[in-house]
Amino acid sequence: MTLNSCSTERKLTFQKNRPLALVPLPLSVKYNDGNFILTKSTKIIALSQGKETRDIAEYLSQQLKTLCGFDLDVITSNEIKSNAIVVKISNKSGTPEAYTLSATMKNVVIDGAGGSGLFYGVQTFLQMAYPQYSDKSTITIPCTEIADKPEFEWRGMHLDVCRHFFPVEFVKKMIDMLAMQKMNTFHWHLTDDQGWRVEIKQYPKLTSIGAWRDETLVGHLDRKPEKYDGIRYGGFYTQDQIREVVKYAQSRYITIVPEIEMPGHAVAALSAYPEYSCTGGPFKVYPKWGITEDAYCAGKEGTFEFLENVLSEVADLFPGKYIHVGGDECLKNRWKECPDCQKRMKDENLANETELQSYFIKRMEIFLNSKGKKMIGWDEILEGELPARATVMSWRGYQGGIEAARSGHNVVMTPTSHCYFDFYQSQDRSKEPLSIGNFLPLDRVYAFNPVPADLSDNEATHILGAQANVWTEYMATDKQVEYMVFPRICAMAEVVWTPRNQQKFSDFVTRLEKHVKRLEKYGVNYRALKN
Numbered sequence: 001m002t003l004n005s006c007s008t009e010r011k012l013t014f015q016k017n018r019p020l021a022l023v024p025l026p027l028s029v030k031y032n033d034g035n036f037i038l039t040k041s042t043k044i045i046a047l048s049q050g051k052e053t054r055d056i057a058e059y060l061s062q063q064l065k066t067l068c069g070f071d072l073d074v075i076t077s078n079e080i081k082s083n084a085i086v087v088k089i090s091n092k093s094g095t096p097e098a099y100t101l102s103a104t105m106k107n108v109v110i111d112g113a114g115g116s117g118l119f120y121g122v123q124t125f126l127q128m129a130y131p132q133y134s135d136k137s138t139i140t141i142p143c144t145e146i147a148d149k150p151e152f153e154w155r156g157m158h159l160d161v162c163r164h165f166f167p168v169e170f171v172k173k174m175i176d177m178l179a180m181q182k183m184n185t186f187h188w189h190l191t192d193d194q195g196w197r198v199e200i201k202q203y204p205k206l207t208s209i210g211a212w213r214d215e216t217l218v219g220h221l222d223r224k225p226e227k228y229d230g231i232r233y234g235g236f237y238t239q240d241q242i243r244e245v246v247k248y249a250q251s252r253y254i255t256i257v258p259e260i261e262m263p264g265h266a267v268a269a270l271s272a273y274p275e276y277s278c279t280g281g282p283f284k285v286y287p288k289w290g291i292t293e294d295a296y297c298a299g300k301e302g303t304f305e306f307l308e309n310v311l312s313e314v315a316d317l318f319p320g321k322y323i324h325v326g327g328d329e330c331l332k333n334r335w336k337e338c339p340d341c342q343k344r345m346k347d348e349n350l351a352n353e354t355e356l357q358s359y360f361i362k363r364m365e366i367f368l369n370s371k372g373k374k375m376i377g378w379d380e381i382l383e384g385e386l387p388a389r390a391t392v393m394s395w396r397g398y399q400g401g402i403e404a405a406r407s408g409h410n411v412v413m414t415p416t417s418h419c420y421f422d423f424y425q426s427q428d429r430s431k432e433p434l435s436i437g438n439f440l441p442l443d444r445v446y447a448f449n450p451v452p453a454d455l456s457d458n459e460a461t462h463i464l465g466a467q468a469n470v471w472t473e474y475m476a477t478d479k480q481v482e483y484m485v486f487p488r489i490c491a492m493a494e495v496v497w498t499p500r501n502q503q504k505f506s507d508f509v510t511r512l513e514k515h516v517k518r519l520e521k522y523g524v525n526y527r528a529l530k531n
């Protein structure tokens with residue numbers, strides 16, 4: 001028997017296990033007879049095309065080692081050989097994220113339309129390799145022809161590192177897990193009332209003061225009387241650490257979208273620089289959850305100068321095209337009583353404070369565009385008038401997204417009804433960790449359609465995709481974030497990757513039962529697949 005022939009026994013094992021437990025489900029999988037038998041002598045061949053192909057080949061080798069304990073040699077060659085996994089970028093499918101994977105008894109060829117496509121082909125291959133067909137000396141890869149590409153271009157997850165702070169290692173782990181499921185966007189919520197988490201060289205107090213709160217609320221915000229723990233809490237990322245994470249994400253084809261909140265959710269910044277508020281403070285980094293009254297002053301020029309300087313450093317740190325400016329939940333009470341804000345409204349002919357918010361956001365958009373960046377913000381940036389080119393993240397339901405798409409703006413869908421992973425996963429709360437409230441079970445995430453039914457086909461082209469939001473008021477530890485994220489993110493990954501007419505919840509759950517073994521291998525604390 002030659003190495004690559006298929007024994008009857010192996011074939012039977014494979015037949016029994018059909019279909020492959022791939023998450024997200026690829027566009028098309030055709031099963032052929034036989035298997036490719038991967039052994040310790042199988043080579044990974046990077047077709048001689050330069051660094052990108054080689055890097056992905058190295059990544060494949062590394063991951064196979066982690067998952068299956070196989071340490072395969074990577075070679076660069078012009079030739080496609082047998083007993084090899086060949087990676088190359090030559091597919092002409094249009095979107096760079098497309099790939100084909102052809103597994104025959106001779107070899108496996110993964111061909112990306114771009115680096116990202118090749119990377120996703122590698123992810124599919126890794127899922128074919130683990131867990132179902134492994135033993136100690138061989139890995140049985142069923143003969144298949146796969147052609148795959150994503151349904152949506154924005155496939156994301158957001159993580160709030162302000163309410164609770166999460167270290168670089170954990171952020172990298174989340175990036176790996178997103179990449180495994182062919183997600184491509186990580187929205188990093190870096191500033192909020194409860195902490196400022198990114199070093200800004202020009203304003204050191206943002207982190208020496210703004211990254212630390214004196215104490216934290218204990219229990220749920222609704223519980224009265226309020227109780228605090230009396231423990232100083234905080235942390236931040238240095239610019240070097242940010243660069244390190246950006247590079248890590250790039251190598252996994254994940255774009256990071258940094259969020260710097262304005263004009264509300266700014267109390268941590270104002271505790272460090274109260275001169276950019278309406279009242280002058282003093283302020284304390286907020287120790288509890290909810291919405292605060294104080295915001296950046298929209299009247300003082302100094303506020304804009306400060307934010308532009310901050311955004312300049314942020315623009316330099318993050319190579320992606322989007323910068324998120326928040327824009328949500330800004331109470332206008334202070335602006336109503338602030339002589340500077342009122343003067344600004346008069347000078348700029350603004351009818352009310354809502355228009356002042358719009359003035360604020362539009363001004364920031366002009367600045368971001370001048371830095372070569374695109375603005376994205378929560379759907380409150382629709383209030384007053386939408387900045388000319390901004391992308392809207394629709395969170396208070398579908399309506400903001402519908403309105404934005406109709407006016408020709410791009411949209412990322414993230415309605416609370418399907419995308420808020422801080423909601424409970426069971427109706428029986430007694431067995432769940434304390435959460436913010438509400439209910440978002442796995443099947444509801446899976447049922448999510450990012451394209452609202454009432455959009456025309458043309459309007460629907462503005463829906464870039466969707467993301468899950470992970471607000472961490474009630475998630476103090478890595479383990480708890482993982483519990484809230486997994487497996488719901490697996491459902492979200494399929495929502496944004498797989499065409500809707502191929503999605504079937506019962507089939508997804510069958511695949512998920514095997515898929516969670518991969519999560520286990522990476523030490524992810526996922527919620528068990530029960531009700």
Ligand code: TNX
Pocket residue numbers: 328329378395420422436471472473
């Ligand atoms: C609303 S979603 C917020 C966050 C909270 C979240 C809790 C959004 C733009 N703002 O500040 O953490 O609800 O679910």
